[in-house]
Amino acid sequence: MSDMKKKTSAGGILSKLMRNQIFIPLAALLLLVIINLIAGPSFFKISYSANNAGNMIFSGYPITILDFGSELAILAIGMTLVTAASGGQDISVGAAIAIAGSVMLRVLCGNAGSRPETMQAPIIVAFLVGCVVAMLFGAFNGILVAYFKIQPMVATLILYTAGRSIAAWINNNELPIIKEPVFGYFGGTIPGIPIPTPIIIAVVCMIVTALVLKFTTLGLYTQSVGINEKSARLNGLNPTFIKFLSFVILGLCVAVAGLIKVSRLSTINYSVIAKDIEMDAILAVALGGNALSGGKFNMVASILGAYVIQFLTQTLYRFKVSSDALPAYKAVVVIVLVVASAPTVREKLSSLMKSRKSHAKEVG
Amino acid sequence: MKKRIMGLALGVITAAAFGMTVNADELIKVGIINNDPSESGYRTANVKDLEETFTEENGYDAQFAYSLDNAEQIASAQKFIQDGVDYLLLSAADVAGWDTVLQDAQAEGIQVILFDRTIDADESLYAASVVSDMAKEGEMAIDWLEGQGLDAYNVIHIQGVMGSAAQVGRSGALDAKVDEENKEEYDENWHIVAQQTAEWNAEKAQQIVQSVIDSGDEFNVIYAENDDMAKGAVAALDAAGISHGVDGDVIVMGFDTNKWALEELKAGNWNYDGQCNPFQSEYLVDIIEKLEAGEELEEKTIIMDEKGFDATTITDEDIENYGI
Numbered sequence: 001m002s003d004m005k006k007k008t009s010a011g012g013i014l015s016k017l018m019r020n021q022i023f024i025p026l027a028a029l030l031l032l033v034i035i036n037l038i039a040g041p042s043f044f045k046i047s048y049s050a051n052n053a054g055n056m057i058f059s060g061y062p063i064t065i066l067d068f069g070s071e072l073a074i075l076a077i078g079m080t081l082v083t084a085a086s087g088g089q090d091i092s093v094g095a096a097i098a099i100a101g102s103v104m105l106r107v108l109c110g111n112a113g114s115r116p117e118t119m120q121a122p123i124i125v126a127f128l129v130g131c132v133v134a135m136l137f138g139a140f141n142g143i144l145v146a147y148f149k150i151q152p153m154v155a156t157l158i159l160y161t162a163g164r165s166i167a168a169w170i171n172n173n174e175l176p177i178i179k180e181p182v183f184g185y186f187g188g189t190i191p192g193i194p195i196p197t198p199i200i201i202a203v204v205c206m207i208v209t210a211l212v213l214k215f216t217t218l219g220l221y222t223q224s225v226g227i228n229e230k231s232a233r234l235n236g237l238n239p240t241f242i243k244f245l246s247f248v249i250l251g252l253c254v255a256v257a258g259l260i261k262v263s264r265l266s267t268i269n270y271s272v273i274a275k276d277i278e279m280d281a282i283l284a285v286a287l288g289g290n291a292l293s294g295g296k297f298n299m300v301a302s303i304l305g306a307y308v309i310q311f312l313t314q315t316l317y318r319f320k321v322s323s324d325a326l327p328a329y330k331a332v333v334v335i336v337l338v339v340a341s342a343p344t345v346r347e348k349l350s351s352l353m354k355s356r357k358s359h360a361k362e363v364g
Numbered sequence: 365m366k367k368r369i370m371g372l373a374l375g376v377i378t379a380a381a382f383g384m385t386v387n388a389d390e391l392i393k394v395g396i397i398n399n400d401p402s403e404s405g406y407r408t409a410n411v412k413d414l415e416e417t418f419t420e421e422n423g424y425d426a427q428f429a430y431s432l433d434n435a436e437q438i439a440s441a442q443k444f445i446q447d448g449v450d451y452l453l454l455s456a457a458d459v460a461g462w463d464t465v466l467q468d469a470q471a472e473g474i475q476v477i478l479f480d481r482t483i484d485a486d487e488s489l490y491a492a493s494v495v496s497d498m499a500k501e502g503e504m505a506i507d508w509l510e511g512q513g514l515d516a517y518n519v520i521h522i523q524g525v526m527g528s529a530a531q532v533g534r535s536g537a538l539d540a541k542v543d544e545e546n547k548e549e550y551d552e553n554w555h556i557v558a559q560q561t562a563e564w565n566a567e568k569a570q571q572i573v574q575s576v577i578d579s580g581d582e583f584n585v586i587y588a589e590n591d592d593m594a595k596g597a598v599a600a601l602d603a604a605g606i607s608h609g610v611d612g613d614v615i616v617m618g619f620d621t622n623k624w625a626l627e628e629l630k631a632g633n634w635n636y637d638g639q640c641n642p643f644q645s646e647y648l649v650d651i652i653e654k655l656e657a658g659e660e661l662e663e664k665t666i667i668m669d670e671k672g673f674d675a676t677t678i679t680d681e682d683i684e685n686y687g688i
Contacts, residue, residue, distance in 0.1 A: 002604060042579070042580060049605055051601070051602060051603050051604065052601070052602040052605055052606070052607070057603065059577070059578070059603070059604060060577070060578055061578045061579075064571070064575065064578055064682075068567075068571050068574075113623070147468075149370075152594075164402060165402060166402070167402075168400075168401070168402030171410055173401050173402055175405055175408075178625055179389045188599075191601070200522070231625050261567070264566075264567055264570065264599065265566050265567065265570070265595055265599055267402070269564075269565070269566065269592055270402045271402060271403050271404065272563065272564055272565040272592075273567075274566075274570070275563070275565060284422065313571070314571075314575060317558075317560065317571070317572055317575040318575060318578075318579060320558055320559075321558075322559065323523055323526055323559065323560050324526060324562035326560075326561070352488045
């Protein structure tokens with residue numbers, strides 16, 4: 001009898017876990033870990049050695065994944081909020097990163113041409129100006145979506161199309177290069193700290209997000225607007241403002257991601273910087289099992305989704321999948337994951353589990 | 365008072381318009397359709413070169429249209445044809461879809477000259493084309509690499525956007541070399557450690573190289589198909605504490621001769637940079653002058669001279685003359 005009880009409770013935990021949104025990204029992560037372990041445990045080796053600047057840093061596949069997944073994880077935070085509140089996605093984040101990055105470099109270059117020997121303004125000033133500009137562009141998207149009720153994908157298409165040209169125009173079509181190594185710290189490593197800075201920035205963003213969601217009503221309001229706009233309004237919320245706010249927050253995420261991106265190589269290339277990152281950010285939200293039509297969201301699942309995407313990219317590099325075949329492999333994995341994490345499929349699965357459980361009870 | 369100013373302004377405008385019409389009779393009218401200058405450093409240099417050459421002082425009445433979209437480019441071409449330009453200079457965004465508009469141009473007696481990029485259209489539809497030979501660029505680079513006399517060549521090959529002319533040409537040379545070397549039984553010292561596309565993106569190149577470093581595979585050559593990607597690769601080497609360039613453990617090769625890239629070369633951080641000549645205007649002017657004089661062109665396809673630079677021999681003059 002006790003044996004029987006144990007079995008059902010184990011099944012209960014499993015079905016509970018499966019019903020949890022976080023299950024799919026976790027399972028995907030586990031699967032990638034196992035595949036890489038089978039191919040060779042060296043995947044998880046982390047070494048501690050000096051870089052060419054003479055600083056000791058950690059390196060290895062896990063570090064690389066966390067490092068290069070940072071921008072995506074930060075964007076996933078904002079994209080989750082936009083998705084939940086507006087029931088649509090912002091496809092202009094890549095272009096907006098180009099703009100934010102371009103603005104930061106413009107401020108740093110000042111009037112000293114595009115390749116100044118020294119920075120013409122403190123980095124913090126450049127970053128803040130970049131934040132303001134990115135949030136203004138976010139606000140532009142937000143106004144179109146929230147006040148003019150334009151479909152988010154259509155509204156953000158404007159900036160998606162024009163953004164990279166605007167970014168190029170900000171720097172008179174020149175490609176600025178910052179020579180001072182200090183600027184490279186944000187996308188590289190700070191002397192004395194052995195962990196790549198993007199990882200630290202991403203963790204800070206996550207902590208701030210967690211605090212905001214815990215101690216303010218932002219999460220609750222966003223979800224209620226996404227679930228039912230009318231009843232949210234009847235309950236005294238302002239859905240228009242909440243939607244608008246989500247786009248402005250995404251703008252802030254864009255600025256932070258933009259700083260990391262331009263700092264990585266201390267320069268910018270308008271046509272390729274953060275290319276297609278909007279699709280990866282949306283995918284991260286979808287992999288996290290969040291309904292792309294808005295409503296309830298799970299932030300942790302979205303962020304995990306972002307790292308799953310980076311993990312996948314890194315795994316494909318590791319297995320030396322040829323360039324021609326790379327997108328095809330990625331597409332197959334993505335289709336499987338997205339289908340598995342689709343709310344309808346999850347409901348089916350959990351109801352299947354339930355019926356089996358009740359069936360087991362009847363037999364018992 | 366207001367009326368007087370208006371009258372004055374009107375007078376100035378008429379005079380200006382009159383002046384222009386007088387001049388326009390002597391000028392050669394050209395319509396130039398190009399890709400957007402923000403596309404790359406190469407394009408920025410290309411656009412600047414054309415805009416500085418086709419000016420009124422040099423005897424041209426030039427109109428420019430920039431777009432990365434083929435349909436928009438075709439619309440601009442139709443507009444230029446209606447405007448009655450004498451020459452249509454074209455760097456097409458896409459190889460296909462140009463037949464109809466070029467036939468229209470021919471019917472109007474407009475001479476079409478292609479530059480930088482070729483199109484899939486009948487040769488009779490254009491007077492000449494000025495292009496880079498990307499395969500030759502690749503071969504020059506590989507010849508240089510072979511001349512380095514390494515015991516073994518373990519190459520990380522970072523490709524551009526798959527299918528682009530630059531990628532096909534530059535990849536082709538390396539692939540051919542590796543195939544050839546591996547056919548001979550005694551001489552199997554060329555290996556591709558990794559071959560991935562970074563789509564001209566520096567940061568993707570950084571990730572690809574980082575991933576090879578993480579895997580622990582040995583390599584001593586980075587063959588990047590443009591400067592940006594070489595820069596990304598070097599960032600990964602720097603983070604891992606691997607020396608590169610002249611006297612370094614890893615040979616770094618790039619393409620496009622950006623000014624900053626040539627400076628890296630001069631500083632000994634990189635080893636080789638291949639040119640992709642963006643200065644087509646002198647060739648174009650030459651062709652137009654010949655056509656104006658009624659001469660026959662010797663060749664329909666004109667391939668530009670291009671150079672490759674070695675870190676040990678590059679001079680400040682080279683950087684000044686060939687950097688873009």
